[in-house]
Amino acid sequence: MKFQKKHLFSLLIILIIAISAISIASAYTGTGFSHNIPSSKYSDMSDSDILSKYSDTDCHVEEKAVCTNVVDGDTIYLDNGKKIRFVGVNTPERGVEGYITSKNFVQKLCLNKEVGIDIDNSKNNDRYGRTLAVVIVDGKNVNEMLLKEGLAEIMYMPPSEFYPYDWANGDTHVASSHSSSSSTHTATDDTSTSTSDSASYVGNANSGKFHEASCKSVSKMSEGNKVFFNTRDEAINQGYVPCQICNP
Numbered sequence: 001m002k003f004q005k006k007h008l009f010s011l012l013i014i015l016i017i018a019i020s021a022i023s024i025a026s027a028y029t030g031t032g033f034s035h036n037i038p039s040s041k042y043s044d045m046s047d048s049d050i051l052s053k054y055s056d057t058d059c060h061v062e063e064k065a066v067c068t069n070v071v072d073g074d075t076i077y078l079d080n081g082k083k084i085r086f087v088g089v090n091t092p093e094r095g096v097e098g099y100i101t102s103k104n105f106v107q108k109l110c111l112n113k114e115v116g117i118d119i120d121n122s123k124n125n126d127r128y129g130r131t132l133a134v135v136i137v138d139g140k141n142v143n144e145m146l147l148k149e150g151l152a153e154i155m156y157m158p159p160s161e162f163y164p165y166d167w168a169n170g171d172t173h174v175a176s177s178h179s180s181s182s183s184t185h186t187a188t189d190d191t192s193t194s195t196s197d198s199a200s201y202v203g204n205a206n207s208g209k210f211h212e213a214s215c216k217s218v219s220k221m222s223e224g225n226k227v228f229f230n231t232r233d234e235a236i237n238q239g240y241v242p243c244q245i246c247n248p
Helices: 002-026 047-051 099-110 142-148 232-237
Strands: 063-072 075-078 083-086 114-119 131-137 201-204 209-212 226-229
Touching: 047 099, 063 099, 075 114, 083 142, 099 131, 099 142, 131 142, 201 232, 209 232, 226 232
Parallel strands: 083 131
Antiparallel strands: 063 075, 063 114, 075 083, 114 131, 201 209, 201 226
């Protein structure tokens, strides 16, 4: 009996380690975006100094709540229980150069203050359950500010109510060049957008999976949910996972 309990305990430990390893391996690692803007750039600036540089946004405040935690430059928590993912932008992940500066910038503007949010009506939540939204402080679009300050890159993932190319300067970094075939927008000259004719892979913005262009699942996909990629890495960097049918 003691022998069996000892082995059962060992198997349990091995199982826990295996599950942890799988979780770590499948965790989102970001696009690799980084910047070298020093945190000292904003240390002597007040939130009013920063906000005064920008015009009022056309976005509309749908809800108001107090920001209780800033996870990083593109994710905050509110006292109403919502976890907000800044739509259309991507900032450096933890441990990547620029992470602290982008996070501190958002903390200066949002932490322990009432903020407004304009929720993406085309896609309310991401695959992690976070609310996709524009964050508004004193009438200013913080998502737009992150892009124009060089603290974030564009991450446009249709369907979306918002088109971040309209917020950015011409030299803003773009996470990935892709567009929906139904989009009426044209990317900036610095990007080479994939199209339905040239793309090797097709992502489903609703399911978060990507497929070989010839996969039977693509023919069943609504045009509004299609996202086109030239390479497999491009799809994975955007957070898409491979289809289990065609195994792209």
